Amino acid sequence: MNMREMIEAAAARYPDRRSAIMPALLIAQKEHGHLPGPVLEEVADILGVERVWVYELATFYTLFHTEPVGLFHLQLCDNLSCMLRRSDDLLRHLETVLGIEKGGTTPDGLFTLSTVECLGACEMAPVMQVGDDYHGDLDIARIDALVDRLRAAAGQATGAELAVAEPPGE
Structure with a gap:
């Protein structure tokens, strides 16, 4: 399953697609290693949510990395x-x-x-x-x-x- 399919599957478990932002970010980070701007935009586009909502969560939680990190x-x-x-x-x-x-x-x-x-x-x-x-x-x-x-x-x-x-x- 590719990243888009995994995010879609995660989003299907929630009554509101905005609620799937965190699971979607985890999927994207696992796929890319970190979450640069274009990946955050892709996640927002897949979920059909405002990009700022995705950026807010990605930059608030230390769980997410917007810059590359070591192994x-x-x-x-x-x-x-x-x-x-x-x-x-x-x-x-x-x-x-x-x-x-x-x-x-x-x-x-x-x-x-x-x-x-x-x-x-x-x-x-x-x-x-x-x-x-x-x-x-x-x-x-x-x-x-x-x-x-x-x-x-x-x-x-x-x-x-x-x-x-x-x-x-x-």
Whole structure:
């Protein structure tokens, strides 16, 4: 099923097509990796809704990315509970380890580092979201171990892709 068909199927579940904007944006982001202006306009056109409604949601929620992000998007909570548990120290450490500032992406495209207002997981403070996964009770050692695991996972994925792309003996 192509993106248009998936958005149409999602919209059919709602009494008002405007209610399908968020599911449609998720579909489009999965298809394109992020949501640049032309993709947002396409989503609005498919749903037959005002473009501004689509732009409002896409730019309000940290779930949506209007700019390209790395393979691993590290979103560190900087709300009160996390700040009281030293998330600011973790941010500085991540900036040093990754060699980028908040909002940046590593030159290899592996990591994008962001802060978010609240991940709704105060019981795990400080917490960071990576993709769909939450990582809590973070400290420097856990951050370093997580970054190492993500780097290793990226290396394994790249190796597997190369093995498929280049059959043995060629």
